[in-house]
Amino acid sequence: MRELVTMDRELYPFDLFGVPHMVALLFCLAIIWSLYHFRDTLRKQSRKLWIYSLIAILLIGEISFHAWYVTYGEWDLAVNLPLQLSSISVYLVVFMLLLKRRWLFEITFFIGITGGLIAMMTPELFFGFPHIRFFQFFIVHAAIVVGCFYMLFVERMALSWTSVLKSFLALNVIAVLVFMVNGLFDANYMFLSEKPAQATLIDLMGPYPWYIVTLELLAFTLFCLIFLLVSKQNKR
Template sequence: MREQPSWLDAQSGEIFQAFSPPHLVCIGIIAAVVWLLFILRHRIRSRTGLRTLLRWMLAAILLASEVCLHLWYIHQQVWDASRTLPLELCSITLLLSIVMLATRSRLLYQLLFFAGIAGALQAALTPNLAYEFPHFRYIQFFVAHGVIILASLYMTWVEGYRPTWKSVGLAMLFLNVCALVVWIADVLLDANYMFLRGKPDTPSLLDVLGPYPYYIIVEEAVAFVFFSCMLLLFRLLSGKRESISEEVTTCE
């Protein structure tokens, strides 16, 4: 039997190192692409064909990343309902981001601007990842999480959608509904999706939020504060960079 390449092997021994040079490069690439989208937003917005192409490209990348991940699970014989179903928050927001981009749903935007960006950003900074660069899972992980962030920012900067205080409430409601549904799945599958039954083995923000199960309650407060800060920052930057007339025009 031919030995498979190490970048694809599920038993690869190279363990992810937080804030290593490859990790910092990935964070830098995501930040650079976000900045590029921001500075090109007017040009993209004014070209209908380019705008449509970019929207579908983002959706296609998200879909391809999820499909490739599950094909990899199957190929490596590691698919397991207790570990590989798309029941993590970022997996849920990834799938909903595809729908949002395809349908330009304003309701999904209200949820994903906060839950999608915040969840994917936290995951990119403190990944629950067992593989080091250039493993397939490493690349797939950062591509998927980076594009989750880009999806909501595209809808904001190019399509002209805007988050509101109502969006914060909807996002909090969304998180709690997701947590309830996923917790039921965790119990039925003896799983730990969304870390509702224990902390991850790798370092994460949860390490500073207290022991189980109290960190789940603290997460609620942290999410609300973070979402509120995101909205205030967005409004501050919008006030400095966007004229009122432009904002009205892009929301129509």
């Protein structure tokens, strides 16, 4: 089975910022624009459809992710527990869409938007178009981001500077718990033990463990910038 995985990587190499990658990014942006532009119509007609569709996409994507690894005999406790930021965001967004609690939205919005967009821009992905992992990766990450913007634009959930602090604190609590799990399984969830194998923005942030400090500063800065952009748009 491992030989088949290696063959797939050679047949379908991922091309960073190639045409399929750029199409995936633009598709995500187009959906976000549509959410904002048609927000009033969606409030009246399609709210349940959007909510359950996003939940289905996220859960099917997560299940297919694990099914692929199991099928090829690659599933491993050190790799496949739902402890990467993207997997954590999947479950946060699902619960956010179901429960519609403001405190959950405040935590999820900044973590989901930042993690989802960065992952889509510089993915740790070894399989390019048209491999199933390519579609699974970008569809799920797009659904994370779209789910967060859906709650903002359509459900009109409110954000404040306190929301930024809540989300940043929650992210650090999650990171501490994940760091302990990494020690138990010799894992690298959330890239807290070493840099990703694939080229990412983390490569520009210095050696271990100093890149973690840089990631902390970057995350908080992005949370603040996202809040400023969102609050400015809401005022308009």
